[in-house]
Amino acid sequence: FNFDPASLTAPGDSRPTNGNHFMDIAFAAARDALTHQEVPVGCVFVRSGRLLATGRNTVNETKNATRHAELNCADLVYARCEEAGLSPDPLWAQIDVFVTVEPCVMCAAALIELGVRSVTYGAANQRFGGCGSVVNVPQMMPSSVTFVQDSGRVDEAVGLLKEFYKGENPNAPRPQG
Amino acid sequence: MPAESKSAPEVHSVTVADDMPFHLTPVLSDSVVRALPVQTALVAHVCDRRQTAALVARLAAELPVPALAHLKRVRTARLDGAPALLLLIDLLENVFPTVGAAPPACDGAPRPLGRPLSDLQAALAERGVTAPLTGLGPQLYCAAVAAGRPITRRQYDQAAALWPTVFHRDLRVEASLAPPAAGPGERRRLLRWMATAAAAAAGSAGPRVGCAVVDPATDRLVAVAGDARACHRLQHAVMRAVDAVAAAQGGGVWTRAAAAQERPETGSAPTESASPTPAAPSSGAQSQPPDPEAPPPERREGGSDGPSVQRPPAGALPYLCTGYDAFVTREPCIMCAMALLHSRIGRVFYAVPRAGGALGSACKLHVADGLNHRFQVFSGLGAELCAGHADGEATNGCATDDTAS
Ligand SMILES: [Zn+2]
Ligand SMILES: [Zn+2]
Numbered sequence A: 001f002n003f004d005p006a007s008l009t010a011p012g013d014s015r016p017t018n019g020n021h022f023m024d025i026a027f028a029a030a031r032d033a034l035t036h037q038e039v040p041v042g043c044v045f046v047r048s049g050r051l052l053a054t055g056r057n058t059v060n061e062t063k064n065a066t067r068h069a070e071l072n073c074a075d076l077v078y079a080r081c082e083e084a085g086l087s088p089d090p091l092w093a094q095i096d097v098f099v100t101v102e103p104c105v106m107c108a109a110a111l112i113e114l115g116v117r118s119v120t121y122g123a124a125n126q127r128f129g130g131c132g133s134v135v136n137v138p139q140m141m142p143s144s145v146t147f148v149q150d151s152g153r154v155d156e157a158v159g160l161l162k163e164f165y166k167g168e169n170p171n172a173p174r175p176q177g
Numbered sequence B: 001m002p003a004e005s006k007s008a009p010e011v012h013s014v015t016v017a018d019d020m021p022f023h024l025t026p027v028l029s030d031s032v033v034r035a036l037p038v039q040t041a042l043v044a045h046v047c048d049r050r051q052t053a054a055l056v057a058r059l060a061a062e063l064p065v066p067a068l069a070h071l072k073r074v075r076t077a078r079l080d081g082a083p084a085l086l087l088l089i090d091l092l093e094n095v096f097p098t099v100g101a102a103p104p105a106c107d108g109a110p111r112p113l114g115r116p117l118s119d120l121q122a123a124l125a126e127r128g129v130t131a132p133l134t135g136l137g138p139q140l141y142c143a144a145v146a147a148g149r150p151i152t153r154r155q156y157d158q159a160a161a162l163w164p165t166v167f168h169r170d171l172r173v174e175a176s177l178a179p180p181a182a183g184p185g186e187r188r189r190l191l192r193w194m195a196t197a198a199a200a201a202a203g204s205a206g207p208r209v210g211c212a213v214v215d216p217a218t219d220r221l222v223a224v225a226g227d228a229r230a231c232h233r234l235q236h237a238v239m240r241a242v243d244a245v246a247a248a249q250g251g252g253v254w255t256r257a258a259a260a261q262e263r264p265e266t267g268s269a270p271t272e273s274a275s276p277t278p279a280a281p282s283s284g285a286q287s288q289p290p291d292p293e294a295p296p297p298e299r300r301e302g303g304s305d306g307p308s309v310q311r312p313p314a315g316a317l318p319y320l321c322t323g324y325d326a327f328v329t330r331e332p333c334i335m336c337a338m339a340l341l342h343s344r345i346g347r348v349f350y351a352v353p354r355a356g357g358a359l360g361s362a363c364k365l366h367v368a369d370g371l372n373h374r375f376q377v378f379s380g381l382g383a384e385l386c387a388g389h390a391d392g393e394a395t396n397g398c399a400t401d402d403t404a405s
Helices: A020-035 A069-084 A105-114 A151-166 B049-062 B117-126 B153-162 B171-177 B184-201 B237-248 B334-342
Strands: A042-047 A050-056 A095-101 A118-123 A146-149 B038-046 B074-079 B082-091 B111-116 B136-146 B210-215 B220-226 B325-330 B347-352 B376-379
Touching: A020 A042, A020 A050, A020 A069, A020 A095, A020 A151, A042 A069, A050 A069, A069 A095, A069 A105, A095 A105, A095 A151, A105 B334, A118 A151, B038 B049, B038 B117, B049 B082, B082 B136, B111 B117, B117 B136, B136 B153, B184 B210, B184 B220, B184 B237, B184 B325, B184 B347, B210 B237, B220 B237, B237 B325, B237 B334
Parallel strands: A095 A118, A118 A146, B325 B347, B347 B376
Antiparallel strands: A042 A050, A042 A095, B038 B082, B038 B136, B074 B082, B111 B136, B210 B220, B210 B325
């Protein structure tokens, strides 16, 4: 599950990556969120078939309600490019995103702002979903980003969310995909 | 190097000219702004007034019409110059789907339909209402009535001008319709915070946008940020200000409060959340730790003289903007508007609208159905201060931006 530095430098692949393996990693990140009392959503950014960044929700840890898995991945791309002395700008359009839950309205817009190539998500997000469940952000912000639901991973994602809310304490955050 | 150690703008000394124009336009949901559409109702003349109560009771039981539930069943009006009592039967199209009557005049005056009462009895019989409606005159009429329940006083007035209407005042809606009461002091206060946001915008790396977050209970600046999207595509001014608010509470990712402790590394591989983030651009987002010497708040409610509570109780996270006001020089985009919603912002004031804006222009995220928090939005505040912000007038690129140090 480690960052592969070649993901920054290898030539971009022409087609989106087959996601099962990377979705597995996103789910591992979501489970890690659960053990840290964060909303269990995990995300992976992939480039050239290699893992570029992994993230999960850190809302409680950062006391910032916007620190969703997708934004944490984006920050990692910036940090790793800076370490490598590279500009991230040419990379975005070659990045495929795998996230366990439908990106929220904010994150859907953020992924379009970044200009990633594709976004594959598991469960729909009935509270905040930005890919059609509550608001259809891709429709409002025309872009070349493709959003796809991976219907094979819905139950797994829902199961994690249920586990989180089962043990919810009254002050825990509401779900924030 | 924490950004906030650098030349912070003199946020408390920002002044605005006394003659600065003041605008504040509430950005309201379409449901309260719109004029209610009009529909055509079928109306009969009650010529035997002793039957009125019985007729109303029968219609309520045998012919309830959900589309007319906000209307009273009878009204008085003048028919052929004489006072008359009118009974609302149903939507015209429900009784005579093919009648194709010209739309009635929208002045509330009933117009003859040119069909006799017997046609109504026949149509109702098909729907199982066979007993004759006793006490009605021989001619039928149509009338324009409001479609939909009025939510605001204005909508009620429009509806009632057509036909007597039921109205339940919603004090929350009424309060949201009017801009907050703003005497000269309050106007200066609001303009001053927009000027603070505009001052932060001047240091942007990218389009000129600024955002200030203020606690209105104490009139204290919680955080302020310029835009940095030239360095980081997601570091819009609002996103940075939200993070700076978190920093003021000991959290934050892009911004570290002056007193912020190093957060422990989480270490586990898939998390990586505590990894270093890129150096903050010069227009460093700034968070203000609570200032013990802050002047007493001007508008404190209640009699408490103790220091205001700046931190939410532990465990109440992450709604760190609860009750706060955000001042943004231009209308936020979808991402930023949703960030404010996630943070449970109280009110948002923006100076200039823009295409694609999510708080009035492209959509109204703050009153969207299906989202779990709503907030008030006002546009136009300090528009003169922020001329040119709407079209994202570029300032510095990322490479040349680090001039503040
Ligand atoms: Zn999100
Ligand atoms: Zn924005």
